[in-house]
Structures are given as C-alpha cells and as structure tokens.
Amino acid sequence: MNIGIFTDTYFPQVSGVATSIKTLTEQLRAHGHQVYIFTTTDPHVAKGLYERNIFRFSSIPFISFSDRRIAIRGLFQAYRIAKRLNLDIVHTQTEFSMGIIGRFVAKKLKIPCIHTYHTMYEDYLHYVANGKLLKPIHVKEGTLAFCHHMNGVIAPSKRVLDKLTSYGVKSPIRVIPTGINVSHYDCPKYKDLRPQFGFTKDTPVMLSVSRLAYEKNMGPLIAAMPKIIKQVPDVRLVIVGDGPSKQHLIAQVHRLHITNHVYFVGEVNNDYVNQYYHMANVFVSTSNSESQGLTYIEAMAAGVKVVVYKSAYTKDLLDHKSLGMTFTTIPEYVHDVVTYLKHGDQYQLKNSELRKLKLNEISSSNFEKKVVAFYHSCQLRFEQQLDS
Numbered sequence: 182m183n184i185g186i187f188t189d190t191y192f193p194q195v196s197g198v199a200t201s202i203k204t205l206t207e208q209l210r211a212h213g214h215q216v217y218i219f220t221t222t223d224p225h226v227a228k229g230l231y232e233r234n235i236f237r238f239s240s241i242p243f244i245s246f247s248d249r250r251i252a253i254r255g256l257f258q259a260y261r262i263a264k265r266l267n268l269d270i271v272h273t274q275t276e277f278s279m280g281i282i283g284r285f286v287a288k289k290l291k292i293p294c295i296h297t298y299h300t301m302y303e304d305y306l307h308y309v310a311n312g313k314l315l316k317p318i319h320v321k322e323g324t325l326a327f328c329h330h331m332n333g334v335i336a337p338s339k340r341v342l343d344k345l346t347s348y349g350v351k352s353p354i355r356v357i358p359t360g361i362n363v364s365h366y367d368c369p370k371y372k373d374l375r376p377q378f379g380f381t382k383d384t385p386v387m388l389s390v391s392r393l394a395y396e397k398n399m400g401p402l403i404a405a406m407p408k409i410i411k412q413v414p415d416v417r418l419v420i421v422g423d424g425p426s427k428q429h430l431i432a433q434v435h436r437l438h439i440t441n442h443v444y445f446v447g448e449v450n451n452d453y454v455n456q457y458y459h460m461a462n463v464f465v466s467t468s469n470s471e472s473q474g475l476t477y478i479e480a481m482a483a484g485v486k487v488v489v490y491k492s493a494y495t496k497d498l499l500d501h502k503s504l505g506m507t508f509t510t511i512p513e514y515v516h517d518v519v520t521y522l523k524h525g526d527q528y529q530l531k532n533s534e535l536r537k538l539k540l541n542e543i544s545s546s547n548f549e550k551k552v553v554a555f556y557h558s559c560q561l562r563f564e565q566q567l568d569s
Contacts, residue, residue: 182553184214184272185266186202186274187259188273188275189277189278193223198274201337204548211549215266218235219259219282221240221251222250238279239255251277260286263290264290272297273294276327280327292563293333296331302320303320321349333353336356338356353558357552358473359473360546362544363543366455368455386462387463388480391422392424393424393425394424396468397426399430401514406418409518410442413522418442421447421448421449421454422448455479458483464476464488464505467514474494474495477499480505504539
C-alpha cells in the first residue's frame with residue numbers, strides 16, 4: 182500500500198504527534214508498505230537537504246505556539262507529488278495546513294482520506310489571544326468542518342472518542358492507542374544515569390517527562406513535593422522536557438526551597454529518554470489534558486511504576502498496582518507516590534504472561550496492525566460508496 186501521511190508536526194520537532202507518526206511509519210515500512218511524509222519546513226533542517234520519502238513545504242511559526250509550524254503554500258505541488266507516487270490512501274495528522282492539503286489531495290486523486298485526531302484543542306485555547314478570541318464552540322465547529330466526509334477517524338483514546346461524538350462527528354471512528362517500540366524501553370542494557378546526578382542506587386527518584394506548558398498542569402506536581410519530601414526526605418524529582426512554563430516552574434521550586442530535590446534536565450532526544458526511565462523508581466504526572474499519554478506507556482515498558490491522573494484511558498491501562506495507580510486529588514497523588522517510593526518492591530507483577538500481554542497491547546506492532554485493518558475497512562467502504 183502507498184500511504185501519504187500529512188502532518189504539520191514531524192521530526193526534528195519533539196512532540197507526541199511526531200513520535201506517533203514516526204512509530205507508525207517505521208512499522209508500516211517494516212511490513213512492506215511505502216510511506217511518504219508530507220510536512221512543513223523546519224529551521225533545524227537545512228534548506229534543500231534530501232530526506233528520503235519526506236516532502237517539506239514552506240512554512241511559518243504558528244501564532245503563539247511558535248515551536249509548531251504552518252505551511253503557507255504547496256497545495257498543487259503536493260497533489261502533483263502524490264499523483265506521481267500513486268498513493269492509495271491519505272492519512273492526515275493535523276486539522277491545519279498540511280491536513281487541509283491532504284484532504285485536497287485525497288479528493289483530487291479519488292482515494293480514501295483517514296484522519297487521526299491527536300489534540301484536545303479546548304485545552305490549548307489560551308495560546309491564542311490568552312483564550313479571549315477562540316471558545317470551545319469554535320473548536321467544535323472547526324472539528325466538524327474538517328472531519329466532514331472523512332472516510333475514517335482514529336481516536337487515540339476513549340476520551341477523544343467521547344469528545345468527537347459529543348461534537349457530532351459522523352465519520353466512522355476507531356479507538357487505536359499509539360503504540361511504542363517496547364524493546365527500546367524494555368531493555369536490560371542501558372546507561373546508568375544515576376552517578377551523573379550524584380544519586381546512589383538507593384536514592385528514591387521520581388521522573389516527569391513532559392512538555393513544560395500550562396496545559397500539562399505541572400504546578401501541582403511541584404507544589405506537592407514538600408509533602409512528599411516530608412515523608413521521604415532523600416527523594417529527588419527529575420524533570421525531562423522544555424517549554425514556555427519552564428522559568429515559572431523553576432521560580433516555584435525556589436519559592437518552596439526545594440532546589441536540592443528538583444532537577445530540570447531540559448529536552449532529551451527520544452532515542453535516549455529510555456535511560457531516564459530506567460533511572461526512576463516512579464513516573465509521575467499531574468496533567469489532566471492528555472488525549473493518551475505516550476510517556477505513560479513508555480514508563481510501563483521500562484518497568485517503572487506510574488502515578489497519573491485518573492481517566493477512562495489510564496483506568497484501563499493501569500489495571501494492576503504493579504503497573505501503576507491513578508488519582509483524582511493531590512492528597513491521593515502524594516499517597517500513591519510515597520507508597521511506591523517506600524514499598525515499591527511489594528508491587529511486582531509475578532505473572533510473566535500478564536506482563537507479556539500488557540506489553541503486546543502497547544506495542545508498536547499491535548498499533549500498526551490495528552491501523553492497517555482500519556485502512557482496509559475504510560478503503561472497502563470508500564469503494565462501495567463509489568460503486569453506489
């Protein structure tokens with residue numbers, strides 16, 4: 182199958198969307214499919230650099246979200262390229278510039294167009310005029326307009342499915358959580374980073390891997406640290422990631438006088454982030470805006486206990502205390518984290534078959550199989566519509 186993926190976000194940009202696309206692309210190619218990426222230019226990619234099967238279109242930074250890009254031209258250029266490649270299907274991964282171009286290409290080529298709805302935009306309205314210009318109703322209207330006549334929509338979680346259903350999206354929707362390369366995280370050989378931080382093998386370490394931004398709700402995570410330190414005095418929190426809230430969070434750490442307990446690492450290449458998971462005793466997040474949470478399953482694959490906000494997705498994902506616990510209040514969060522830091526060894530998954538099943542469930546291979554099955558069902562439905 183010749184597949185065209187249209188996205189505003191791709192490597193070297195660091196995001197869950199870019200990671201999801203890379204994972205899917207690698208698996209599709211491993212199973213014999215031809216995959217072509219249609220995306221935006223990037224200041225970190227040299228102009229004119231040849232990237233095999235990647236086509237970049239002139240772009241500018243996206244309003245207040247300046248580390249993301251919007252294509253400003255390329256509609257007919259993309260169509261000519263896609264026609265030459267003889268695409269069988271278009272898979273859009275954005276509702277903006279490249280997504281609109283992808284829809285146009287699919288319509289002109291008379292092939293199915295599938296969409297993955299990655300982002301809960303109602304959590305991001307503050308980026309545009311401090312939330313004073315766009316309202317949830319505008320998100321609903323924009324989503325309905327983009328998904329109208331889409332041949333299929335992939336929702337990474339039930340939360341996304343419920344939101345799309347509430348908007349009134351009529352296209353067939355399939356819940357397919359993004360998978361990960363389990364072997365990359367479930368690996369016995371990795372560099373021990375603890376000495377780099379001055380930690381011993383017994384130092385209790387909490388880990389957060391996240392974009393440092395308002396919607397990730399990092400403030401409560403920092404605010405809860407004094408309560409955790411009171412019960413586990415030698416605890417350390419390592420924060421991997423960067424973003425617009427970083428300086429605010431650093432200032433919060435200073436106000437709470439916990440600078441000796443919190444380490445800001447900055448952005449880490451996805452190829453090396455597995456080393457940080459293996460350093461940790463517990464992975465933590467107080468975000469309540471995740472449409473899925475790739476970092477959660479990365480931590481699980483590395484064998485790290487997870488403490489995250491309760492949702493329909495995390496409730497099903499963390500169905501055993503050897504994997505993790507969910508919370509709805511900060512006191513619950515503190516209790517769960519302290520429990521794992523003090524008594525984590527008591528929560529071990531003794532049934533190896535259960536672990537294998539869970540790892541298979543979150544694997545990139547399983548992810549690709551579900552996506553391809555959805556492609557085929559959408560293609561069949563599309564052909565039936567053409568014949569009728």
